[in-house]
Amino acid sequence: MKVxxxxxxxxxxxxxxxxxxxxxxxxxxxxxxxxxxLTTCARDYVTWRNELPAGVEKxxxxxxxxFPVARARDVHDxxxxxxxxxxxxxxxxxxxxxxxxxxxxxxxxVKHVASAADAYDWFVFFSYRYYHAFHGVRAxxxxxxxxxxxxxDAAIGLAIxxxxxxxxxxxxxxxxxxxxxxxxxxxxxxxxGVVVGVGSDIPARPEPDRFRQQSGITGPFAIYVxxxxxNKGCKELFEYFRRYARTMPGGLQxxxxxxxxxxxxxxxxxxxxxxxxxxxxxxxMAAADVLIMPSYYESLSMVALEAWGMGKxxxxxxxxxxxxxQCLRSNAxxxxxxxxxxxxxxxxxxxxxxxxxxxxxxxxAYFERHYAWPVIERKYLDVFSQLxxxxxxxxxxxxxxxxxxxxxARTVPAAEDVLGRVPAGAVRP
Amino acid sequence: xxxFNVRADEVNVEQIMHQIRxxxxxxxxxxxxxxxxxxxxxxxxxxxxxxxxxxxxxLEQFQRAAAKDLPPTYEFDDQTxxxxxxxxxxxxxxxxxxxxxxxxxxxxxxxxLHYQTQINRYLxxxxxxxxxxxxxxxxxxxxxxxxxxxxxxxxxxxxxIAGRLxxxxxxxxxxxxxxxxxxxxxxEHGAPRGGRGFAAEGQGGRGFAAEGASRGDQAGRASGAEGQGGxxxxxxxxxxxxxDPVTGxxxxxxxxxxxxxxxxxxxxxxxxGRETRDEGRGTGExxxxxxxxxxxxxxxxxxxxxxxxxxxxxxxxxxxxxxxRASQADTPTExxxxxxxxx
Numbered sequence: 184m185k186v187x188x189x190x191x192x193x194x195x196x197x198x199x200x201x202x203x204x205x206x207x208x209x210x211x212x213x214x215x216x217x218x219x220x221l222t223t224c225a226r227d228y229v230t231w232r233n234e235l236p237a238g239v240e241k242x243x244x245x246x247x248x249x250f251p252v253a254r255a256r257d258v259h260d261x262x263x264x265x266x267x268x269x270x271x272x273x274x275x276x277x278x279x280x281x282x283x284x285x286x287x288x289x290x291x292x293v294k295h296v297a298s299a300a301d302a303y304d305w306f307v308f309f310s311y312r313y314y315h316a317f318h319g320v321r322a323x324x325x326x327x328x329x330x331x332x333x334x335x336d337a338a339i340g341l342a343i344x345x346x347x348x349x350x351x352x353x354x355x356x357x358x359x360x361x362x363x364x365x366x367x368x369x370x371x372x373x374x375x376g377v378v379v380g381v382g383s384d385i386p387a388r389p390e391p392d393r394f395r396q397q398s399g400i401t402g403p404f405a406i407y408v409x410x411x412x413x414n415k416g417c418k419e420l421f422e423y424f425r426r427y428a429r430t431m432p433g434g435l436q437x438x439x440x441x442x443x444x445x446x447x448x449x450x451x452x453x454x455x456x457x458x459x460x461x462x463x464x465x466x467x468m469a470a471a472d473v474l475i476m477p478s479y480y481e482s483l484s485m486v487a488l489e490a491w492g493m494g495k496x497x498x499x500x501x502x503x504x505x506x507x508x509q510c511l512r513s514n515a516x517x518x519x520x521x522x523x524x525x526x527x528x529x530x531x532x533x534x535x536x537x538x539x540x541x542x543x544x545x546x547x548a549y550f551e552r553h554y555a556w557p558v559i560e561r562k563y564l565d566v567f568s569q570l571x572x573x574x575x576x577x578x579x580x581x582x583x584x585x586x587x588x589x590x591x592a593r594t595v596p597a598a599e600d601v602l603g604r605v606p607a608g609a610v611r612p
Numbered sequence: 613x614x615x616f617n618v619r620a621d622e623v624n625v626e627q628i629m630h631q632i633r634x635x636x637x638x639x640x641x642x643x644x645x646x647x648x649x650x651x652x653x654x655x656x657x658x659x660x661x662x663x664x665x666x667x668x669x670x671l672e673q674f675q676r677a678a679a680k681d682l683p684p685t686y687e688f689d690d691q692t693x694x695x696x697x698x699x700x701x702x703x704x705x706x707x708x709x710x711x712x713x714x715x716x717x718x719x720x721x722x723x724x725l726h727y728q729t730q731i732n733r734y735l736x737x738x739x740x741x742x743x744x745x746x747x748x749x750x751x752x753x754x755x756x757x758x759x760x761x762x763x764x765x766x767x768x769x770x771x772x773i774a775g776r777l778x779x780x781x782x783x784x785x786x787x788x789x790x791x792x793x794x795x796x797x798x799x800e801h802g803a804p805r806g807g808r809g810f811a812a813e814g815q816g817g818r819g820f821a822a823e824g825a826s827r828g829d830q831a832g833r834a835s836g837a838e839g840q841g842g843x844x845x846x847x848x849x850x851x852x853x854x855x856d857p858v859t860g861x862x863x864x865x866x867x868x869x870x871x872x873x874x875x876x877x878x879x880x881x882x883x884x885g886r887e888t889r890d891e892g893r894g895t896g897e898x899x900x901x902x903x904x905x906x907x908x909x910x911x912x913x914x915x916x917x918x919x920x921x922x923x924x925x926x927x928x929x930x931x932x933x934x935x936x937r938a939s940q941a942d943t944p945t946e947x948x949x950x951x952x953x954x955x
Contacts, residue, residue, distance in 0.1 A: 511625055511626055514623045514624060514625045515623075517625060517628060517629060518629065523636045523639075524629075524633065524636065527636060528629075528632055531628070531632065538623070538628070541622070541623040542623055542625075545623055
């Protein structure tokens with residue numbers, strides 16, 4: 184069996200959520216079957232400039248085939264088109280133009296998928312919202328498996344995507360909330376697919392003391408790992424934590440790991456360590472008392488799963504359905520929707536060893552039950568074998584795009600309105 | 613905040629969150645999420661915009677205005693009618709313009725359309741401003757709602773604190789009433805024992821060093837004499853601290869000390885003998901007197917408030933002595949704490 188993993192960016196140093204997810208899946212599937220990665224030459228997800236050479240290379244034992252991007256993204260054009268399709272009544276043609284504008288517009292990649300479709304048994308497309316996934320699925324629908332990595336943002340309300348969700352052979356969801364959302368948007372109650380997620384290579388013996396020695400951090404601390412960005416809820420985290428620190432002198436510190444896009448406030452209780460290697464990151468998480476996950480939009484928080492895998496409790500933003508659902512299903516994390524809840528929940532975890540340990544133990548069990556690599560690998564391989572057993576005849580066809588005039592009819596509702604009608608909330612265990 | 617004691621298999625996040633929310637509600641009265649505040653704000657905005665039912669759909673109008681596309685405008689000037697992409701056509705039109713004017717006067721038309729473009733532009737700007745006004749108004753109402761909730765919570769908190777203060781005052785009065793009973797006891801046992809007690813204290817522990825000092829040289833000398841096992845000094849009896857500056861009778865401390873001694877004197881253990889023995893070991897007496905401190909301090913800090921809870925007993929003793937000193941005009945008000953020890 185030969186599997187192609189199709190993703191917008193790929194590289195050992197590319198750490199975006201979906202891209203890292205794709206790399207982990209490719210490397211782990213490569214232990215069981217032949218895997219090839221089809222990707223672009225882009226490194227930067229904002230501009231999609233061609234920065235890496237086109238051609239074939241090996242990364243982590245996996246063959247990677249890169250294709251050039253036809254043009255870099257015009258940020259202003261993309262912003263204008265996004266406003267048009269997200270907030271106003273528009274046409275399908277507008278949405279297709281939006282998709283082109285979003286990128287990464289790699290015609291060569293799509294052409295390769297179409298022409299070499301028979302050379303692969305399965306294509307695993309990552310991130311439904313990008314050009315490569317939309318056109319790639321249409322080019323090889325009978326062999327397409329989609330990992331949507333969908334968040335609750337306006338893009339999910341665009342009218343061009345439901346046929347894609349309905350047209351692929353299987354969907355590999357990251358969470359139950361994501362599945363519920365996509366099923367609602369696609370208007371299909373029972374899409375073929377399974378909730379999988381992704382595992383993580385957590386070291387067996389992380390060294391928290393080494394981290395404390397290197398960083399000079401003493402005392403208990405909460406940790407945030409990820410891009411320090413307003414979109415990730417960091418602004419609210421800073422505001423809440425500083426209020427908390429004022430009321431709880433001598434308590435937890437907040438340690439931030441990741442690249443800062445948002446300025447980190449100068450506060451003696453907040454330490455920013457910048458980007459750390461995986462080893463350092465795991466050491467830091469092992470030394471932490473709790474992981475805080477303030478993001479509003481997540482399709483799956485790998486960091487939260489890693490924290491649970493290491494037996495650490497998580498304090499998550501309850502306004503993110505996925506995080507809240509994971510906390511409820513795992514019984515391994517608390518969540519907050521206001522400052523008062525943030526302060527009380529954080530204090531509860533920090534002050535009660537029994538609660539903290541209980542949450543941590545539950546987290547570890549949840550991780551091992553659902554997100555250990557053997558479990559993830561088995562789910563993927565089972566899906567492939569089931570689809571193979573059904574044969575290509577069972578493949579649903581992707582609905583063709585409407586004709587010239589229908590495509591230009593301005594009758595498509597604003598994506599935000601569509602999103603507003605999608606039921607929200609965590610899926611209860 | 614409450615502690616959680618749980619075993620791993622018992623952790624129920626939903627239940628814990630329920631407890632946390634209940635605790636917050638209890639503490640703050642009402643707890644609103646951001647969504648609830650927004651919801652409240654929306655309701656208020658409707659009421660705010662429609663106080664007398666003048667325009668019940670005004671809010672919708674605002675929202676529609678914010679959402680709908682603004683129509684495009686156009687430019688219209690005196691050259692618009694004859695302008696063309698083709699220079700030849702434009703030239704011919706300009707050439708024939710006088711002929712056109714023979715049929716009708718285009719100038720008022722051009723002028724009117726030009727004004728119309730200006731009106732259009734003004735209306736578009738106003739429409740854009742309306743969106744901003746709506747935003748501002750909406751934000752104001754959100755903030756008003758938030759502030760209203762805060763005010764409600766603060767009012768509840770103030771009421772709670774006022775209730776506690778009232779209770780504490782009543783408790784303090786009740787405690788004062790308890791310790792000022794038996795007014796006839798003053799004549800019977802008042803001054804002599806009180807004087808002895810303070811003389812011994814003056815020599816004793818640091819806790820009452822200031823008291824010793826407050827009594828000045830007289831007390832100092834008295835304590836010196838008693839510390840050597842001497843008889844009670846008559847001067848000591850006249851010590852100002854033995855007299856309550858407010859009631860004119862013996863001080864609260866003297867009475868309490870006397871009551872305690874009275875309780876201790878049992879069969880075969882006369883008050884006089886005990887007193888002599890106590891006075892003989894002046895330091896011991898001081899320590900014992902110091903031990904009395906917490907009882908008094910407890911009484912004091914209950915009525916004074918929590919901020920004094922952690923002050924040492926001797927500090928309270930000194931404060932009390934200072935108050936007594938201040939009430940005694942004929943005694944020195946300042947003396948080093950170590951003075952009795954030096955004597």
